[in-house]
Amino acid sequence: MAFEHYVAVTLSVLGRYHKSLEQFGIVLEKKIKAFGEEDDRTINTCHSIAVDLFNLGDYEEALKLFEDALRKYKAVLGTTT
Secondary structure: OHHHHHHHHHHHHOOOHHHHHHHHHHHHHHHHHHHOOOOHHHHHHHHHHHHHHHHOOOHHHHHHHHHHHHHHHHHHHOOOO
């Protein structure tokens, strides 16, 4: 899964956001099955999907995913404030 994740990240850095989203979707499905939805690795992939959506101009959907990822991060990792 790590290599697939890095392929998606590289596609994103290259500005190939649609292809990156496709790859992140595959990675997300595998991570949910392997680790569950509340695992920090899964949450990180959700965050990466939100970044690609943001870069594509889908701000509303990106915001939903960012907020969901933040809520899950706080639940899993706790808060520092």
